[in-house]
Amino acid sequence: MSWTSSLQRKLSEGLPYDQLLPDEQPAYVHSYVYLFGVATIGSFVLLVVTGVILAAFGPQWWHGAAVGHFFNSLHFWAAQAFFFFMVVHLWTAFFQGAWRDGRGLTWVSGVVTFLVSIVTAFTGYVSQQNFDSQWIATQGKDAMNSVGVGAFFNVLNFGQMYGFHVFIMPVVVAGLMGVHLTLVRLRGVVRPYDLPGPSKRRVSEVA
Template sequence: MTQGEVGQDAPALGRMPGALAWVTNRLGMEELVEDQYNRIVPIHATNYMYCFGGIAFILFLILVVTGILLVVYYQPTPDGAYQSVVNISTNVAFGWWVRSIHKWAATGMVILVFVHLLRVFFTSAYKRPRELNWISGVVLLIVTMAFGFTGYLLPWDQKAYWATRVGTDIAGSTPFIGHFLLVSLRGGENITGATLGRFFDLHVLVLPVVIVVFLGAHFWMIRRHGISGRL
């Protein structure tokens, strides 16, 4: 179909629901949207092995929604963090529920991303021309784990403290740049309010921006290449 004037009558758009067809027409984006909407999934890619990346993405969306709700009550300060988490779990309406969903979705996302990686690896889907998508996936894996690591400190309890202490000590044992990494992560030699502030910034600001950029690149490349063929 050729792209018409914005907002002018255009031929009906495929199997698209009316509201989406209306918005698409008013934005003059029929060609682009119809091409994406009417793609046919090859039969081999309807096998359940191909669903893990999509489920990981749905879990990510759940994490965004529950994370936004949590941050309404969470206080990223050494004096307030632990109490604010207790408050979320005991006083805030459905707070315990939202917190549990956030925690389980985070665990599920790490597992699903890894299973997705295994599917990609064992179907050789990382090979030419998908090398760059594999690399963007590696970044997504690192970012997913960084979300987990930074989020773990936020309740500011004993478990959080010791996990972060061990994790940053491991970073500190990196040859040559170890001490620089340790001090950068902790905001000093020890785990203090500065560490909590940095981890909170990473968790709710820096990592979300990075993951959105790389998810965009990942999905764009999947569309450019199409799903890999049957082995």
């Protein structure tokens, strides 16, 4: 049994192209609320691009040079936008009951992405090398220590936090977003709730 052909078959069956990138959607995908997910992805792309530039030039650049500080500002506002859109996307998914009809794992992957993003932002805040970082690190350490995490995740250690922020965490977030998107595409958008009442229109009954 060839492992390669087995994997090839599994991939082509499990991840068909027309499912991953469909050119049509159910007609009920008819609201601006469906755009918050993609706005979150857009913000993440910006975070990665500005983050790569900040990492390439280093801390002295983002504090000292005018252009460096501007990229610091871009990264800051991209982070704000990322959380802004992600939270509103979460509200949307909640009010749609988007986990219905076998979409539980899609919801779980989204919530995990949100929680991991919070840790990612935290490692960024303590990597800035300004008063904000000093304060957040010294305050955050008590919380980390109180549950034992501080023993191996030392928020006062710039080298460790910076490594987490510029490599480990972005890779994890990107991976989670990849899983989330794949699940969204494979399972499709959830059908609208049936309207309650005697004249119930069974427009979204699961076949």
